[in-house]
Amino acid sequence: MDLYWIAQAVGVMAFAVGITMFFNRSERRFKLQLSLYSAVIGCHFFLMGANAAGTSAVLNALRTVISTRTRSIVVMFIFIALTLVLGVSRINHLIEILPITSTVVSTWALFRTRGLTTRCIMWCSTCGWVIHNIWLGSIGGSLIEGSFLIMNGVNIIRFRRLQLRGIDPFETENKAVPVSKR
Known part of the structure; x- marks a missing residue:
């Protein structure tokens, strides 16, 4: 199996x-x-020879893990600054602003929002990536981001319907459940 097919397998x-x-x-x-996901797609990009995309994906993976540990505005701004510095310096076409903007917006969402709001902002961010990937001609990137768009959209509707019925779909699932008496 050659490197191309290994890269495609990692993409799958x-x-x-x-x-x-x-x-x-x-x-x-x-x-x-x-x-x-970001780390695996980053490996896929590196294997495909797309080092800038790989670097960006790995940075997104790190950002996302860190956002589980802190909601620090300083950390958020560090990742936004890194995205802007690394992204804007590489713009060759105006449409390349979309993924940079999408990454900045999703960084803000991961550090400053929760629940349905996070998913809605991530959905909008994904729209930018889909448009960019279609323009670029990236079949795999378009399929993955297009799938994210659909799956997240369906779940946003599902979660919102639960909220309208008075159910919090984002309530911690790991609450202690009393053991029934035998």
Whole structure:
């Protein structure tokens, strides 16, 4: 098996990891799975020779893991600054502003929002990536981000319907459940 097919297999693994993350109601598991997806897709990009995309994806993975430990505005601004410095310096076409903007917005969301708000902002961020990837002609990137758009959109509607029925879909699932008496 040559490197091209290994890279494609890693891309399919990233797709499998990413497509299921929006089912998570747990904020922490959602973010950890998002981070795992970013790391795997970063490896895919490196194997494909797309080093800038690989670097960006790995930076996103690190950002997402750190956002599970802190909601510090300083840390958020460090990641936004890194995204702007590394991204804006590499713009060759105006449309390349979309992924940079999407990354900045999703960074803000991961550090400053929770629950349905996070998912809605991530959905908007994904729109920017889909448009960019279609423009770029990235079949795998378009399919993965397009799938994220659909899956997250469906789950946003599902979670909102639960909220309208008075159910908090983001309530901690790990609450202690009393053991029934025998």
